[in-house]
Amino acid sequence: MTMMEPLAAMTTETQPALFSVRDLRLSFPDMAHKPLFGAAPRIEVLKGISFDIPTGQITGIVGESGSGKSTAGRVLVRLLEPDAGEVLLDGRDIAHLGEEEITPLRRDLQMIFQDPMSSLNPRHTVGHIIATPMKRYGRGGTREDAAAALVKVGLPAEFVSRYPHQLSGGQRQRVGIARAIALEPRFILADEIVSGLDVSSQAQVLELLKTLAQDMGITVAFISHDLSVIRHLCDHVIVLDHGEIVEQGPVQAVFDHPQSEITRTLLAAIPRPELDDSWFD
Amino acid sequence: MADATALPRARGPRSLNLRLWLPAAWLSLLALAALLAPFIAPHDPLAQDLLMERLPPFFMAGSEPGYWLGTDSLGRDVLSRMIYGARVALFVALIAATITCLFGSTLGLLAGYYGGWWDRVISRLVEIWMAFPPVLFAVLLVAVMGTGLFSVIAAIALIDWTRFARVIRAETMVQARMDYVDSARIGGANRLTTLAGEILPNVLPSIVALLMLEMGIAVIVEAILSFVNLSISTDDPTWGSMIAEGRGAIHFAWWVLLFPLIALFLTVLSFSTLGEGLKQRFDPVLQ
Numbered sequence: 377m378t379m380m381e382p383l384a385a386m387t388t389e390t391q392p393a394l395f396s397v398r399d400l401r402l403s404f405p406d407m408a409h410k411p412l413f414g415a416a417p418r419i420e421v422l423k424g425i426s427f428d429i430p431t432g433q434i435t436g437i438v439g440e441s442g443s444g445k446s447t448a449g450r451v452l453v454r455l456l457e458p459d460a461g462e463v464l465l466d467g468r469d470i471a472h473l474g475e476e477e478i479t480p481l482r483r484d485l486q487m488i489f490q491d492p493m494s495s496l497n498p499r500h501t502v503g504h505i506i507a508t509p510m511k512r513y514g515r516g517g518t519r520e521d522a523a524a525a526l527v528k529v530g531l532p533a534e535f536v537s538r539y540p541h542q543l544s545g546g547q548r549q550r551v552g553i554a555r556a557i558a559l560e561p562r563f564i565l566a567d568e569i570v571s572g573l574d575v576s577s578q579a580q581v582l583e584l585l586k587t588l589a590q591d592m593g594i595t596v597a598f599i600s601h602d603l604s605v606i607r608h609l610c611d612h613v614i615v616l617d618h619g620e621i622v623e624q625g626p627v628q629a630v631f632d633h634p635q636s637e638i639t640r641t642l643l644a645a646i647p648r649p650e651l652d653d654s655w656f657d
Numbered sequence: 658m659a660d661a662t663a664l665p666r667a668r669g670p671r672s673l674n675l676r677l678w679l680p681a682a683w684l685s686l687l688a689l690a691a692l693l694a695p696f697i698a699p700h701d702p703l704a705q706d707l708l709m710e711r712l713p714p715f716f717m718a719g720s721e722p723g724y725w726l727g728t729d730s731l732g733r734d735v736l737s738r739m740i741y742g743a744r745v746a747l748f749v750a751l752i753a754a755t756i757t758c759l760f761g762s763t764l765g766l767l768a769g770y771y772g773g774w775w776d777r778v779i780s781r782l783v784e785i786w787m788a789f790p791p792v793l794f795a796v797l798l799v800a801v802m803g804t805g806l807f808s809v810i811a812a813i814a815l816i817d818w819t820r821f822a823r824v825i826r827a828e829t830m831v832q833a834r835m836d837y838v839d840s841a842r843i844g845g846a847n848r849l850t851t852l853a854g855e856i857l858p859n860v861l862p863s864i865v866a867l868l869m870l871e872m873g874i875a876v877i878v879e880a881i882l883s884f885v886n887l888s889i890s891t892d893d894p895t896w897g898s899m900i901a902e903g904r905g906a907i908h909f910a911w912w913v914l915l916f917p918l919i920a921l922f923l924t925v926l927s928f929s930t931l932g933e934g935l936k937q938r939f940d941p942v943l944q
Contacts, residue, residue, distance in 0.1 A: 455839050479845055487843045495836035499858035508854075509844030555844070 392467075393428035394563060394595045395452060400425050400461035400471075402447060421447045423619040424461065429563075434589060434596040436610035436627065438603060438642065443616040445599050449565045452597060453485045454478050483513045486556035488585075490568040492548035496540035502526070503536030506555045513559055525558040526551070529584060546577030550584065557588055564589070567599045582609055604646045607631055615639050677934035680927030687924060691743040698737040699723055702894045706732035711910040727912045729902060738894035739917055745888075745895045746924065749806065749879040750872040753813035757875075758868045760814060761821025766860065768822065769829025770852045779826070783819045791816050795878060799887045806889050809882055813875050821867055828863050832856045862939040869932025873925035880921055896921050 403418040410416035421444045429435050429452070439445045450456045451463060454470060463471040470481065489495035496505055503522040511517030523533035529550040540548055549569060556564050566585060570578040586609055589596045600606055606613055606627065613630050615623040615638060622636040634640045690697060700723075709732040712724050720727065726735040768779040795812045802808040832838070833856060841851045876896075882888040883897030896917040903914030 453843060455842065475847065479847065482843060482845050485843075487840070489836045489840060491836060495840045497837040497841075497855050497859070500855075508846075512845040555840075559844075 391431040394431040394465065395429035395597075396462070396464040396467075397428070397448075397452075398426050398462040398464070400448065400451060400458050400463065402444075402451060402456065402458045421619050422451075422458070425616070425619070425621050427614050427621060427624055429595060429597055430612060431595050432593055433611040434586070434598055434609055436606035436613040437597060437599045437616060438601065438606050438613060439616035439638075440601060440642070442618075444619040445601075445616045446567055448616065449487075449567055449597055449599050452563075453482075453487050453565050455487075483509075483515075483559050484562040485565070486559055486561040486563070487565040487567065488549070488552045488556050488569045491572055492545065492552045493540065495552060496548060498540055500539075501536065502538050502540065502543070502551050505540075505551065506536075506558050509555065510558050515559060521558070522554075525554040528557065528588070529554045530580075544577075545573050546581060549573060549577070549581050553581070553585060553588070557592065557594070560592065561594060563595045563597070565597050565599070568601070569598075570605065571600070571602070578605070585609075601642075602646075603631075603642050615642070676930055677938065680931040680934070683923055683927045684931065687743050687920075688747060690740045691747045694740045694744055698734075698740045699725070700734035700737045702733060702737040702741040703892060704733065708732065711906065711913075713910075714912050714916075726916050727910070729899070729913045730906055730910065733894075735899070735913060735916055738899055739896070739920055741894045742896045742899060742917060743920070745806070745883075745893065746876045746879060746921075749809055749813070750875045750924075750928070753810040753875040753878075754868055754871040756810065756814040757817045757871055758821055758864065761818035762825045762860075762864050762867075764818070765822040765825025766829050766852060766857065769826040770833050770856060771848075772830075776826070779822060783822050786816075786819045789816075792878075792881060795882060796885065796887060799882060804887050804889065809879055809888050812882070813878050816878075817871060817874065820871065821864070824867055825860060825864060828860050829856060832859045835859075862936040865939065866932035866936040869928045869935065873928035876921065876924050876928070 400422050401420070401424050402422040403420045405416035406419045407416055425444075425448065437445045437448060447456065451458050451471075454463075454473065458471050461471060462469050465481070465485075470478065473481070496502075500508075503519055506522040506525050507517040507519070509517075510521055515521075519536055522536050526535050527533055531547060531550050531554070535543070535547070535551070540551070543551065549572075552569070564585075569585070570581050573581060582605065585596070585598075588594065598606065598610055610627050613624065613627050614621055615630070615636065617636075617638045622638050623630055623634065630639060631643065634643055706728075709721065709724065709728050710730055712728040712732075713720050714727045714735075715722075715725050724734055724736075726739070728734055729738075764779050768776040794816050798812040798815060799808045802811060837855055838851055841855045846854065879888055879895065880897030880900065883895040884901045886898070886901070888895055888897060899917040900914055900921075903910070903912075903917070907914055
């Protein structure tokens, strides 16, 4: 991943934030401890977090597994409804919008999933997968449109007639990106999108996402547990731990002067490329 | 970029084909015989001839030419009765299994995907339903509704929809947790479109396998009901009534019972094997 130089953190923002999240709370029922009668106890996943997603930039959301980072992301694209708090998109609270109101907004709020094998329907061709959302939102959706989206992510156009299981992991994840960008959204949530890929595919997919986001002016929230990826890709970073934000700010500042113990632990977990004499024993 | 071509086959093409084609061949033969029964049956299945009673099949001493599989105690031709019996068996299998499948699978899909109240109501209904012993339930239903082909079909559908509801509900719940469901929602699909367009194609192989299995079960249930004289009128030949009539003469005219039993066995086996074979055929990943 040496091809990507760290971006200088942009500290001078003029545009207002795309998302403003205020005091977000969310809990799930704990079915393992449900009594025979009555409601299950609730597990608090997000304990009142507030953050902004600046327009046109890449914001990293990082934390250990179980920290609530995926849950927070899924609230942004409203796959989950929070218990309390505000999710302001352009100043409009979308936290509790119903099905009919949220569906038109979905074109602008796209998502790329962690496991492309699971997120691409095995029964549909790549062309169908990419074209169907385009048709729903009246943005074309012909075979040629799907092929054009594939070319944009560096895949051959004839992949439209392939099934997901006929592709490699990196190719599948490119299809996931193609489907998201085909709608020309304003925001993309990327949830651990490279954690299932080998290192060289990781670098290619990250580079692709970064280029597309810049070219198309897409705001990205990038969820990862891997700080080295965040450092190369993101402008801002939010560090979550057990449902609370422990640190947030420009990537450079957070990495150079980590304020919290969690951030220091995550930083220490980055594998160093330097060779050590002990390797040769 | 590495190009992934076809995955290694889980099964050799030869064994997969045999599992598919052998049962398909038997069932097509049966369907053809049922459709063309008036033309290919060597005798009238109801014609009695007391001079020709209990003739053995063609390979035994004392057989008469033309009576390939022998005759029963009233001198009726066993082969002709089996051919006409196939009509009843296949008709019940097709209609009863299809109705059962449509009803049960729809409830299973709704319960598995929507959850909540849908799931609670449907699951409780299935549990209550399954507390009845099925054969007793069928006998009771036919006794109440009166004998006849349509009572038999109604009885099968009313009893066995729970099989579809249970299995398809579980399968749907597994599929509903897959990311492609969330992905369809992100792509603007509403819940019904997601269920019909994304989940259903993935559950369909299981539905087809179950449908085939259900056809076999319908054949058995029809045979059981005609065995106890609760299916169509005793005049019409069915495999079940042939088995029932042959029971009394099993020691000296075993062919009256054995041939319809073999036909029944092969048909039920063919349906379930074909179901499994089709399930694999449908699966693009296993192809």
